[in-house]
Amino acid sequence: MDLNIREFVTDFVEGSDWSEGRLISFHESLEAYQPAADFERAWRLLGQAKLHQIFRSPKAIICLGEATKTAIQVGDKELTRLCDLEYLTNHYALRASDNESSGQGSLDLIAESSPSNQRTEAWLDLIKNAGRHSDAERAALIAKFKRSGDKIGVAHTLFTKLIKNGFLSTDFNLDAPSSVQEYDIEAWLYCRTNDIAPLYFRASANLLYTMSLDKDVDLETVEAFYAHLGFESRHPFIQQLGVWKAVFENLAANYSTRGQMQIAEYWLDKALNHAKQFTSEVEWISVLNEIAHHYARKGDAELTLKWAFEYSDVYVRCATRDVHLAFENRRQAHLIEIATLRETEMLRRTEQLEDNVAQRTEQLEQEIERRRQAEEEAYHIAFHSAVTGLLNRSWMLKHIEQFVAPNQTFAACYIDLNGFKQINDRYSHAAGDQVLKESARRIKSAVAPAHYVIHLAGDEFVVLAPNQTAIQLQVYANQIQRAFQDPVITDSQTISVGLSMGIASGRYCEGSALAFLESKLKQADLAMYSAKGSERQTIVEFNSELANKMRIEQTFLAEFETYLNNHKLEFYCQPQLEIKSGEVIGGELLLRWPHSDIGIIYPDQFIHLIKQREQFDQLVMQSLSILATLQTQHPTLKFSINLTATQLASAEFMNQVIAACATHDIAPERLTFELTESDLMDAESDAVDLMHQAKDRGFSFALDDIGKGHNSLLVFSQFPFDYIKIDRQLAQSAPTSKSAQAVIRGLVATCNSLGINTVIEGVETEEELAFAAGAGIDSVQGFFLSTPLPTGEAFNDFVYHSQQAIKASGQKALIADRHFAH
Incomplete structure (x- = not known):
């Protein structure tokens, strides 16, 4: 079935x-x-x-x-x-009793x-209704419960005797009960002693009920017993209401005279007095409804009206109306008048309730308006630049369909403010923010209303032009350029701002709209960088030459990624020697790409393509693996690897580097991170904080390529470097150029005063080495001493022969006195 x-x-x-x-x-x-x-x-x-x-x-x-x-x-x-x-x-x-054995x-x-943990009120009712058992039968049942450890079962069984026996005598004594009341009190005491709360309250209600029915028991005696129950100190008041309500219901169900009903009212008054003080109206108003209808069924109009209107409850109005109509037929005018007056009062209270509802509605409308404004504010914060107020990248990515539509043309103009980092450094970040705001205003005023001006990040903006070509957008790019002919005036400075712009366009036909948008922005960005590198052009349109360059770079990157993922790239190490002692003190880890068709490709031919890509992060992780082997073979040497300013400013990446060092057992004291001076010019402020955190762990930092024309002193003041590396061009000019010599000596003096070690790179002649020694430079690396060597046997041999040469000379000779050419 x-x-x-x-x-x-x-x-x-x-x-x-x-x-x-x-x-x-x-x-x-x-x-x-x-x-x-x-x-x-x-x-x-x-x-x-x-x-x-x-x-x-x-x-x-x-x-x-x-x-x-x-x-x-x-x-x-x-x-x-x-x-x-x-x-x-x-x-x-x-x-x-119909079937006692059953x-x-x-x-x-x-x-x-x-088991006790699954028992419910059902067991009490089952035992209560199961029949009248003899004391022997009840004792046997109690014994079964006690054997199973079921205290609630014992209490239930005792409770059946309490219900059957009826009321107590007036001379009851809880501490020494008489033989007549002993069995009745036993159930109540058992519930209290074993803290069986539900049955305790029910037993208490029944005791109070049986006592209140006894004509020989006065109310003072019952109240004395109630005080002994200890509800106020031991239990919530809502449970007191339950006790008094139970007493009232028992009495009201059996009353036949007004005098008997007065006793019931007395107990209900006590219940409601407690309830009104300690519970919400919702908890006890339903009791009043039941009372009003109960009196109405009994035909007692006066009591019905009393309870119906004693409390403000619109739901008892129905009972009042029933009484009104019932007694109208009996022509009891005074009751009709009372009912009418009470009904009028109820209407007044209803109107007051409606007023309260109207007030609450107004408050609700105000809250809705407040939330609407808050949502608008949250939307503005999420999709607008906090500095310029322009739409941001998040808005652009979320609303692509507004400017990229199928089978329609689309153009984008990528805009970069020239030298903005220097503006921040020279005039302050507050001045930089004012430049950004004014730049945003000028760009927006120069384009068409249908264009979207997006503040991407920092000093980068983009103009999105739906249904337009590159030629059409070029007109507005010229207007933007003219808008910046006048300098930007801040609170205390007049600042000239130059622009570099790149334009790209196309027709969106198929595929992902997001992919199409990203490709056009990439093209415009590439054109913008072409303009930035040009001395004559400030606006460049993406063309076939740039497209070809872009394809070559993409092919180049794809091949590089294959070599990287297959661990086919090679790492070399160029030794670094201390000038005074001639000892090898470390080395710089360098990358070589052994291309199968082209041959060895050096980093300066491809590193700029991957610096801002995740491949560079992967490259750093592989170099740490190589470095672990070098440190194991040469535990006293200190090695360096290259990082970008973007990586340094990323807390997530730096944590990955620290974790990798721990995994490979690389001592932080033996690792130096090198950053180029040009790269740091655009570094974010977080880089300084993360640099300090890394130094606290024992890592060192070196500033590379000093002398390429950037503001080195400014970098010194911002970043806590341990080493500087003087660029090879400056080193090679030193023997013959007095200005180069002066610059180098000035750098050495500055570093000595700041406690920074100096390293000179690219030394290729004996004259250059001699000058370095005379200028007080600490260490040196270059082809005159050693080319970059494969990590492994070649590098190990160099370190070994260097150590043997020092031992053979019997002293630590100046490195200027000899060299090891490779």
Whole structure:
């Protein structure tokens, strides 16, 4: 039988359609269903229990006990909930008195199978409704629970005696109960001692109820007992409300006189007084609704009106209207008048509520407006430059469809401010920001309204021109150039700003719009760099010559990447010697590309192509691997590798370098990072901080290519270098040029005062070496001493022969006195 027994039984148990046809159909379905597992059998038993209860058969208790036992064993929480007899027996009041043996059998099943952590209120109700057991039977059941360690089961069983026995005598004593009340008090004390909170509250409510029904027990005695319960100090006030509400419901269900009802009102007053102070209105207003309707059913109009209008609750208005109409037929004018007045008051309160709603609506509208403004502000921050206010790269990438459309032309003009880094260094970053703002204003005013002006980063801008060609955009590029004829005036300076611009265009036909955009920007960028390198042109259009150059470079890069990935590049090391001692103190790691067709390709022919690409990062990682071997072979030597300013400014990359050094066991004290002076001119501010962090770990830094015309002193003041390397052109001019000699001696003096070591590169003659020694330079490297050597046997031999020469001379001779040519 294809049947979802869980859904089938749940629908029947929780439904209310118990027509004869449905009962027959349900019975036949259960009879036909053959359960395959314990949980299916438990659900079938629940369905059978429900059928037996509808037909008032005592077999319901047996089926329910079996279903409950199996539900607990298989851990079916939903089935356990539905087995709660509070739900299943309230309407039909099955009593085990109809079949006492069946009730006892069900209790035995529960006692044997129910661990305390899975017990619910269902067990209390099951035991309560299971019948009147003798003391011996109850004692046996308690013994079973105690053996299983089930304190809640013990409390439930004791509680059945409490319910059956009724009220207490007036001379009760909690510390020494009399024989008459001993068994009743035992259940309550057990719940309190074992901290079984739900049953404790229920037992307390029943004790209060039985005491309040006793005509010989005055209210002061009951209140004394309530004080002994200790709710205020031990339990939340919402649970006090539950106790008093239970007392009221028990009394109200049985009252027949106004005097009896006054007792119920007394207890309810106490409950509401606590509830109003310590709980929200939502927690107790439903109680008032129940009270009002209860009095209305009893026909007690005065009490109905009292409770309906004692508190501001629009939901009791229905009960008030019912009473109003009911008593109108009896012509009780005074009650109609009271009801009318109360209804008017209710209307006034309703109007006040509507006013409150209107005020809240206004507040909500204000909040919506505030959030809208916040969203607009967040959008502006995300898609605009914080300095210039122009659209940024993020906006450009997100809104490509606005300027790149299928089968339409597109042009882009890449703009770079010449010498902007020097403007920042010379005048301050605040002045640089003012230059950027004014530049943005001039560019935007010079182009068409349909153009998009994007501030990419730093001093780079791009003009995007949909539906235009390069020739059309050239007109606006000329206007931009004319806009910069006048200098930019800042707060305290007049600054001339030059531009380099590159233009590219094309028609977007197919493929990715993003790829098309990136290709045009790359072309415009290449044209811009061509303009920057030209002495005559400031605007260059991407052309076939640049395209051919671009294709060659792309082919070149693809081949280089293949060699790099296959570890076919070769690393050489050029020795570095101390001038005073002649000792080899280290070496610079250099790259060689052994091309299969061209032969050896030197770094100056390709390194500029990969400096800003991820291949250069990969190259650094491979050089660290080679360096690890060198350090193992020569633990006293100090080696250097080249980095870019971009890498130095990247915390992520520097962390990768540090991690790689740790992996290869490279001592930081034996590693120097070299950076070129020209590269550092465009370095970001983060580079200085990361440089300090690396130095704190033991790494050193060298400034390379000193003397190529850049502002070396400015670089000295910004970056904490350990070495400077004097460029080969300056070194080769020194023997014959007095100005070169003066520059070198000035650099040496400056470095000595700053505690920076000096190295001279590219020494190729004895005269150049002699000058270096006389100028006080610390160390030297160059072809006169040694060419770059393959890392391995060649470099090892050089170090060995150098050491042997020093030993043979018997002293540490000046390096100027001899050399090792290779």
